[in-house]
Amino acid sequence: MSFFFAALCRTLSPRKEEDVAEDYLSRDAELKVKSQTALHNSHDSVKLIKFADDTTLIGLISNNDESAYRREVDRLVSWCSGNNLELNAQKTVEMIVDFRKSTVPPPPPSVMDSPITSVESFRFLGTTITQDLKWEPTISSLIKKAQQRMYFLRQLRKAKLPAQMLVQFYTAIIESILTSSITVWFAGATVRDKQRLQRIVRSAEEVIGRSLPSLQDLVDSAFYGRANSLTCAGGKSPAEVANTACSHADALNVFRHRCNGKKTCELNSPVFEQDPCSDTFKYMETSYSCVPATHRVVCEHSMAYLNCAAGKVIKVLGADFGRRDHTTCAFRRQKSEVEKIDCTNDAPFVAEKCDGKNTCELRASQAVVGDSCSNTSLYLEYAYICTDA
Incomplete structure (x- = not known):
């Protein structure tokens, strides 16, 4: 069984771009560049992910039959051609994930008569995905960025900023890096990599002089109540959202009881049984990691x-x-x-x-x-x- 990842980048066709601009200048028409038809995956074994100008195809290959995946690549090329878009073959790559003991890599597909480059890893929305599905490259990159920003935290401490401001800086500038896409990679991270990440948190604690939440606590957190007056406040009276110090003391255990070991999980307010503030309109909030189980x-x-x-x-x-x-x-x-x-x-x-x-x-x-x-x-x-x- 194999997974195929194809990162396909799209750019506006230069010839069509000139035509649109000329039409706009000559006829004073409204300049519009749009896709005429939506593009969706046509087979259950192929997933199409679109983000801005990048498109990724993920194909599940069973019994060495990659016909559905190949058809989807051809379909994407045709769709781009019919919608004034041009595939950039030089930025298009394919990565094969295959854990079988003995395999022969299939020939890569071609885009506009150019064979796609086969790679061992590629970056997808800031996260490095590798053939062995290990997260060490992603974690190392995050640690390097966080360590660079620790310098500024130390400079702020030397400037004698209050501890509360240092915590705010850490949360916005350093913790945000350490938790980038954390629900994707944290469950699959090795103990060693988690310890490396946690050392950054401990270093920040020493600089600030206050305890900070561990990454595990950030991943496994739950809240039921109201901590601000903006979340889920649409159509509510000021009195219903005024109490921002309302929280269920055992919310995390309720989430764990209902959701641990599940592929999907749904909760509603009655599962909390006790109402921490009856006159306040409340909401649920949680962060979690998915374990390959x-x-x-x-x-x-x-x-x-x-x-x-x-x-x-x-x-x-x-x-x-x-x-x-x-x-x-x-x-x-x-x-x-x-x-x-x-x-x-x-x-x-x-x-x-x-x-x-x-x-x-x-x-x-x-x-x-x-x-x-x-x-x-x-x-x-x-x-x-x-x-x-």
Whole structure:
């Protein structure tokens, strides 16, 4: 199985640009440069990402069949030609991500009769993506930038600026660099790289003389209440947004309970149970990281299997038993059996039985994790990773 990344940059065709300008000057017409038709990916295995003048195609190649990916490249070239745009072949690159042991790289596609250069890494919106999907180049780049800006923080301290102003400078100029695209790379960063990042934070603490939030705290944070008068304030009276010192004390644990180990997660205000300020219109805010884990859903009474490769052991990230939606494990179930979706309990038994083992199996049943909702068809949902033994 392979992933293909093609970064395709677009520029306005010089000939068409001259024609538009000439038309504007000769007929005093309104100058407009626009695409006549929208461009969307036409195959499920190919993802098209457009940002300003850069376009990226991501293709998932299965069974060595790259026909859909090739068609999408050709389609993009044709679309640009038909919309007064010209592909810059010199800035177009392809990167192949393939973790199979023995492979023969396919020939790169061509753009305007020029073969695309194959690269081992490329920058996408400020983040360096490599063939081995390691984040060390990105992290090293961020650390270098942050270290350069530490000089200015020290100069401000020498100028005897108040600590609060130093904290504001750190947050805006240094922390913003360390957290650039952090939800993309932090979960996949090595322990060593996380320690390198954290040393920048500790150095800033020594300069400022105050404690600062760690990067892990910034990634895993949650808030329910109101901290300012602007967020989610549309159509609300001044009295409803006046209290800006309102927060739920256990918001992070609520988010963790509902979302850890899930591929997707939805919350609404009733899950917080206690209202920290009843006369105030509140909002939820969270930051999180996605971990490349194995995620499984097992219907009630079925067997759950967890396994790792040789030399690895199971580490359960999260598990619960109940029902959160109307569709999961709903086949041949009565409507009444899938109607109630606000019932779920933690399933610590999964971690208790499987953590530290190479393989593990258990049955998803009420006898194991308790009855979280009577007369309802339930399911077990869990996620785990494999770590070194």
